Amino acid sequence: MGSILIVTEIQNGAIREASFELASVARALSEANGKPVKSLVVGSGVGDLASDFASKGGGDTLVVDDALAANYSVDVQSAAIQAAVAAADADVVLVSNTPTGWDVAPRIAAALDAAFVSDCFKIEAEGDSLQFYRRIFNGKINAHLSSSAPKIVATMQPGAVAAFEGPSEGGTEALAVDLSGVGAKFVEVKAAEATGIDLTKADVIVSGGRGVGAPEKFPEVIQPLADALGGAMGASRPVVDAGWLPHPYQVGSSGQVVSPKLYVACGISGAIQHLVGMKSSNFIIAINKDPDAPIFEVADIGVVADLFEVVPALTAAVLAAKG
Amino acid sequence: MKVMVCLKQVPHQDARLEIRDDSTWIKEDNIKFEINSYDTYALEEALRIKDANEAEVVVVSVGPDRLTQALRTALGMGADRAVHVNDPAAEGSDSLGIAKILAAVAKEESPDLVITGLMADDDNYSAVPPMLSQLIGMPSATGVLKAEAQDGGYRVERELEGGALEVVDLPQPCLIAVQSGLNQVRYASLKGIMQAKKKPIDVKTAADLGLEGQVGASAQKVKVEKVYVPPKGDTAEMVEGSSEEIASTLVAKIKELGLL
Incomplete structure (x- = not known):
């Protein structure tokens, strides 16, 4: 049967608006192809955020709650997403095209030998296929693509669709993932420098x-x-x-x-x-x-x-x- | 130290783009091509490592005969040699197909560092670099605005939104996908261009890399249905006339906005 998996993103202690936009996309796809919507929340001390998201569009939500996931690392995120794809039996994985999304999503596609489409402004289900719309040549031309691959990873352009606002049924489930053996190590985030030009x-x-x-x-x-x-x-x-x-x-x-x-x-x-x-x-x-x-x-x-x-x-x- | 730079040849940024009759891509005849802008920063970063240390810089690319020109430019800028995967059987590869080709080359080359651009100016995908790092088992960082060698690897700064930066430590070997603007890219010197003519370009096919049947149009997981010119927004009022007429129309509007 499979599922549509939303990979959420946490920024400044909250789930980003862009993740609720993914919920809109996932809900519309789900209505068309009947696959359930599931979600993934990765972080440290994120149980409340996960249950909140489960009830606001996320549906059944897998939670990787681990001190090693307190900050973004491509390897942590990648391990968590791959485990979630297996646990949710996901055949469609939705990610936001943000600096963390574009860092990890193509890795997931390569690991799953999946179809990959990035930075879509629209995704629709049609029969067994998904139809993707995105900009190319820096916005001068648009492209319409399709895929019927058994596994698909796609990223959405933030702000392209409205955030999901309705309620949803769903609970949370802890997902244990081995996050040791990380290659890329987070050091810190440097805030933008104040420059006097505002x-x-x-x-x-x-x-x-x-x-x-x-x-x-x-x-x-x-x-x-x-x-x-x-x-x-x-x-x-x-x-x-x-x-x-x-x-x-x-x-x-x-x-x-x-x-x-x-x-x-x-x-x-x-x-x-x-x-x-x-x-x-x-x-x-x-x-x-x-x-x-x-x-x-x-x-x-x-x-x-x-x-x-x-x-x-x-x-x-x-x-x-x-x- | 061996640095592998992946680059793509793309239509020139100022090329007049026309859509092909079958609507699956643009017309490539009669337009100029250039090295993808992000990849020029990648090459420059590799050449700076070469300038500072002993390093061999190998540029790798996939494409038809016209690609030779881009590779000669890269060699003219200072790269030591090039690998050109030129095979009709590789044409129509999607991003994962290209990543598989580059991964096969990387396995032959065993680089200590792979540098790529963050995305391509033509398809704007930004897919291949993380895919490549996954396939060759290297840690990676994308959108890098600064990379400094340190004991056992690199400390890099990734661009986040609004000017914030994420600092990440990568053990070597690793892959760095650079953001535009991290350095000022050099031009090929006349001497460099002359020397480049003697530098080797190793031409390979998919079969040479053991990828027969795994790449190219037949292995596509994503199909291009159609490319099209975006529908014009109907909000813009187009103003025409002499510069003075245009200026007076704009001034009237700015007055209406209460800004004059």
Whole structure:
């Protein structure tokens, strides 16, 4: 019969929202293919979290509660998931595409010789198969994939579906796993450094991307518009990776997550990791010469043009309007 | 010390992408290819280890004839030799198929360290590196922004969300999948490019690696039904005109928002 196994993730002492999103996906798959939903909670002193999750979408929940699992380690997580897959007779394993999820999920697929699909924004059951939808080429193209493999591991993009909110029937069961002989050893988590650049408080952010082309163009073209609007300057990841601006300027899932009143994206194509960091802005203006850039999907106003013509013109017009 | 770097050749980031007639991938004729950006950071990290110590850097990749160009670039940057798995029977491999090929090469090479990029710019999967580490029994870390050698292995910093970092100790041999931006990648020098012409590229088939029938399209566990251009969001109002006209439309909107 098999089952659908949700691999939960604990962050700051609570089960992440993304795990409840997996519960939504699992419940919908279960309705279509009749397989029961089961869950796995791994950590130290996590019994209460597990019983709570069991009743809020998780269903019957396996618990690996061990001091050795207090912090994430790929080997601990991998051993726990493999034991849970066997105990739950799981044929579908759902994981969130977070830094821990992408670290461990492909390992599980290799260990089980399973089909693997990552970072899906939609998963549907159709007969004996699963249908997956995901972005490729940094969001420029979508892919629809399918698998009927006897074992499937898939990761979901956090935030792609609503979290499950209803109640569920289910109890918890302790799962004993040998977690000794760990290869990768957790040392510590270093919190993000405070840098004095807090984009989250800015009303207006003007960000530049790879399209800005060179580091000196930021003070010449992007910063003047930010100044004229009384806002702050930001950047996308490629700009920071290239060393054009330091990391504190980075907007995105691995930088600052912002929601200003106005976000102006200049020469930013709109890779998902950037969109996650700014799509909840109140109003978004995107300027990019590529009409197919994914940034236009989240923009309120789009301008397909050369930013080196439009941005200085806009700066001048803003200054003129201020008088 | 032997460092194995896995790299992938992908369509150039600025290539104009068009979908193939059978809708299973993009048209690959008439576009430029380059080394996957994440993998250039992986190669750079390996070359820094070579610069600091005695190390042999072996680049390994799977792909058709066009891949030679990427391997020559890697050799020109300073890698010592390359292994090119070039076999029509390997075409259509899914991520696990590619991981099996790389694992077979790793078993022949017995590297002390494997470095890869976190993900590929084309399919955005980030699947192969952890799969490879599982298949060859090495501890691994993904999204690495810093790697420092220490007694018996490496201390690495993995990128978490919002700028936090997770510090992990890996015993050697191990696999490190690097995040973009952990170093500044060098260019191949003219001298390097000249020298690269004499460096060996070892071409292998799936059968050479004992993988006949285990990889390629026939062994796929995941099938591509269709790739398609995402439906356009209907929220964006597109503004056209001269730069001045566009600027005045935008200023009017910014005024409406109460920001001017």
